[in-house]
Amino acid sequence: QRNEQNCECCRRREEDLYSRPFTESFEETPMLVAVLTNVGYVILIIFGYLRDLLRHWKIEQRHIAREKEEQKDFVPLYRDFQNFYTRNLYMRIRDNWNRPICSVPGAKMDLMDRTSHDYNWTFEYNGRTMKDVINLGSYNYLGFAENTGPCADSAAQVVRTYGIGVASTRQEIGNLDKHEEMEKQVAKFLGVESAMAFGMGFATNSMNIPALVGKGCLILSDELNHTSLVLGARLSGATIRVFKHNNMQCLEKLLSEAIIYGQPRTHRPWKKILIVVEGIYSMEGSIVRLPEVITLKKRYKAYLYLDEAHSIGALGHRGRGVVDYFDLDPRDVDVLMGTFTKSFGAAGGYIAGKRELIEYLRSHSHSAVYAASMSPPVVEQIITSMKCIMGDDGTSIGCKRLQQLAENTTYFRRRLREMGFIIYGNDDSPVIPMMLYMPAKIGAFGREMLKKNIGVVVVGFPATSLVESRARFCISAAHSKEILDTALSAISEVGDVLQLKYSRRLTQNAPSAHLFAENMFEDIDD
Numbered sequence: 001q002r003n004e005q006n007c008e009c010c011r012r013r014e015e016d017l018y019s020r021p022f023t024e025s026f027e028e029t030p031m032l033v034a035v036l037t038n039v040g041y042v043i044l045i046i047f048g049y050l051r052d053l054l055r056h057w058k059i060e061q062r063h064i065a066r067e068k069e070e071q072k073d074f075v076p077l078y079r080d081f082q083n084f085y086t087r088n089l090y091m092r093i094r095d096n097w098n099r100p101i102c103s104v105p106g107a108k109m110d111l112m113d114r115t116s117h118d119y120n121w122t123f124e125y126n127g128r129t130m131k132d133v134i135n136l137g138s139y140n141y142l143g144f145a146e147n148t149g150p151c152a153d154s155a156a157q158v159v160r161t162y163g164i165g166v167a168s169t170r171q172e173i174g175n176l177d178k179h180e181e182m183e184k185q186v187a188k189f190l191g192v193e194s195a196m197a198f199g200m201g202f203a204t205n206s207m208n209i210p211a212l213v214g215k216g217c218l219i220l221s222d223e224l225n226h227t228s229l230v231l232g233a234r235l236s237g238a239t240i241r242v243f244k245h246n247n248m249q250c251l252e253k254l255l256s257e258a259i260i261y262g263q264p265r266t267h268r269p270w271k272k273i274l275i276v277v278e279g280i281y282s283m284e285g286s287i288v289r290l291p292e293v294i295t296l297k298k299r300y301k302a303y304l305y306l307d308e309a310h311s312i313g314a315l316g317h318r319g320r321g322v323v324d325y326f327d328l329d330p331r332d333v334d335v336l337m338g339t340f341t342k343s344f345g346a347a348g349g350y351i352a353g354k355r356e357l358i359e360y361l362r363s364h365s366h367s368a369v370y371a372a373s374m375s376p377p378v379v380e381q382i383i384t385s386m387k388c389i390m391g392d393d394g395t396s397i398g399c400k401r402l403q404q405l406a407e408n409t410t411y412f413r414r415r416l417r418e419m420g421f422i423i424y425g426n427d428d429s430p431v432i433p434m435m436l437y438m439p440a441k442i443g444a445f446g447r448e449m450l451k452k453n454i455g456v457v458v459v460g461f462p463a464t465s466l467v468e469s470r471a472r473f474c475i476s477a478a479h480s481k482e483i484l485d486t487a488l489s490a491i492s493e494v495g496d497v498l499q500l501k502y503s504r505r506l507t508q509n510a511p512s513a514h515l516f517a518e519n520m521f522e523d524i525d526d
Helices: 002-017 031-056 080-088 090-096 150-162 177-190 201-206 227-236 248-261 290-299 321-325 355-364 376-390 397-419 439-451 481-498
Strands: 108-115 124-135 194-198 218-222 239-243 273-278 303-307 335-339 349-353 431-437 457-459 469-474
Touching: 002 290, 031 080, 031 431, 031 439, 080 090, 090 439, 124 481, 150 376, 177 194, 177 349, 177 376, 194 201, 194 355, 201 227, 201 335, 201 349, 218 227, 218 248, 227 273, 239 248, 248 273, 248 290, 273 290, 290 303, 290 321, 349 355, 376 397, 397 431, 397 481, 431 439, 439 457, 439 469, 439 481
Parallel strands: 218 239, 218 273, 273 303, 303 335
Antiparallel strands: 108 124, 194 349, 335 349, 431 469, 457 469
């Protein structure tokens, strides 16, 4: 009875915080599939050790991922399992990654064909090109990665005026009027006081977190945070504690313990407590429970760092990220971070928030002080695409693309579920992971899809846990229904051949959004 009362309290609290349905699905792995996946890895590892033994006896003359003999007394570059995994498992399916494209990464693309004569250790280009391959891998959410249209035209004009490079840092003589315009545009777009841009999205996290926290501070990090966030936290010197993915009870427990007990040994209060989360988690397709995170942040007087790399431009009715998606006040997020590499079809990242925060980072962030200025045409691509999304260009291009992305995402997810695949993530996330599990099916799925002229991204260890391999589809507003239907038909055929339709749920149409009450909250986690 007490558990029922607790669940009822949680449900009422969630109804108060969420103004729209919040549906996420992480279907449990079928027992037989889990057993066979583990057995598959055991067999691969046994044969791997057998091959290592044959190499030791000089019977097998294959390449080995190891240091040269003269470097044997050096500190090893590889850890033992990484070394073993690379040469015995990864190399078998290495042809599925790093495929070079030779066109714009739009809804369709051209791939350079290649062959290997040494079991994927090296590749040779054979001069052939695969034309019009359906692109389900690029983060081109709004379709702005294009070589025609207003963005491309504006960028070309800027090249004629400013050139390609700036050859200086922002603090010296590399601060162009275009940089200033871009940062004002970003601040206006996000609804905050100020913003600053950086030339690399990864460095935006890894170089700015150490400028915000240090020794005597506490970072509470989601267990599925991106590597750039993890690296930035480690470089900062702050104490790091990890909470379970999107688990607000775990986060609140860590917050309360941090307030009660303080720092280890001395029990002094923490100088700062920084909660670090992402908008959309790029491997799970899930969306952060931001209303609850903000509530906890306010209750325990912590700071919030929100990485919107995948959510900015892809979520919200105005395309302004997860804050817009939940209709929250951007001022409730202390540090807003995002990248321009995805929805905006450009490069780099930004930090936004209060003016005092941005002024502090301009003089204390290594990424701001020492990095070269962003290229002018890249800056113009950001400005123009952002104006399109906001409607400041006088057209409805941005609004139509936002609507198209939402429709494509809903349609693609629904169809995959109806086919019987296990799909992870939130119903509104354009990042759609489809579970493969077994190691042999990682390479097989990527190769079979390419035979059908469809380029997909397959993901395995170490980007995921060893037994949760998956294909990750990224949906774009540039995809037409015809393209999506072609891709879905091919996925279904390959899924039948490889027996990937693991779902035990009844295949039925997902309920329409209008069937839900406005204040209804639903969380599927089974």
